[in-house]
Amino acid sequence: MILEAAASVFDEFGFDRATIAEILTRAGVTKGALYFHFPSKEDLALAVLHEQVLDIAVRPQAIKLQEFVDAGQILAYRLRHDAIQRGAARLAIEQSSNHLDRKQSMSAWSSFVEGLLKEAKARGEVMGSVNVRDTAELFVGAFAGLQMMSKAFTDQTDLSQRLTVFFEHTLPTIAVPAILAKLRVDPERGAQLDAELQRHAALEDEEHLAEDGPNLLDVAP
């Protein structure tokens, strides 16, 4: 709750102009509770960046390289609809917050994508000439810039479309032809994948509830 409030304040005002007072108002917690968990504004910002990294998730696909595309399209979707992602994106872009370790999220993203590409390459989906580290960093860097551009021109409305253009231009030099023909890069994919992930998470919650809480359910009418 605190992190979502902090992220929304960072998204709106940026790090420098964000105030603890505004975060307290939005979170609806006391000053003491906030300072107990996060002694400074910088701690809050780092926690938001960290939470964003934890938030990377893709559903397993038959083609590993599809998960690379999916990770991008889900993030593009969530950057429009998720407070943590929006706040973290602004923190990561702001150069004025030099003291913050904004390299953290870029590094984490690069490593995550590199891992996906490495596995795809081991399966024979990626061409031998591809340097997976370089390609992963190209993706992360290009994504950050496309996000910034999309924010400036359409408040991120066209980010999924811009990402599709990126994939259409780069996948032919990444995927072997047989795989390339099967990849789905359409801009609507992010919304579908996010819905699937949420259904999946809801199902898991129900299962846990069923396992752990039969007594709880018994008291229901």
Add this chain to the structure above:
Amino acid sequence: MILEAAASVFDEFGFDRATIAEILTRAGVTKGALYFHFPSKEDLALAVLHEQVLDIAVRPQAIKLQEFVDAGQILAYRLRHDAIQRGAARLAIEQSSNHLDRKQSMSAWSSFVEGLLKEAKARGEVMGSVNVRDTAELFVGAFAGLQMMSKAFTDQTDLSQRLTVFFEHTLPTIAVPAILAKLRVDPERGAQLDAELQRHAALEDEEHLAEDGPNLLDVAP
């Protein structure tokens, strides 16, 4: 002189923390002189962004698509070595300066690149399937993000290399095969092109001097 001073201050402190006092010190001009030309800090920032756009220059090449690559590699080089470019880049990236029209430089760059690609396509260098506007905007957006990433990790030292990776991954989906084989995308190209442009500019200055100022040269010892 004023713009170079302003750009260096924007580069170092960002728009919000840049002060007129620091710009005055670096420019070595009086407050009156500065306010005469630029009534506000915002005017200075817009002038820096405008100057950067004017500064786009590539030497004509036999292959038009080479000029697209060259424009990127020269900019990557100048972002490390030119005060105006560094200051403008920081202003363009900062989200906290929402009131500044940072779309200006992205739009100007997109149109410039779109023009190059359009001409290249008319000459048969670009594949028919390419939407030149989309590709131009992909380049500008990706460039901005790669620049940000390079700044964060290596203070822009590896920007030319990152740009080479971008071109290696995208040109095969832009250029027709016969042209693709001839394009030079190596990261050293920016420095060479910048030196050529400067030699060319110096030669033009000499010619103008020879035409306009024979009397001036006569008084030289």
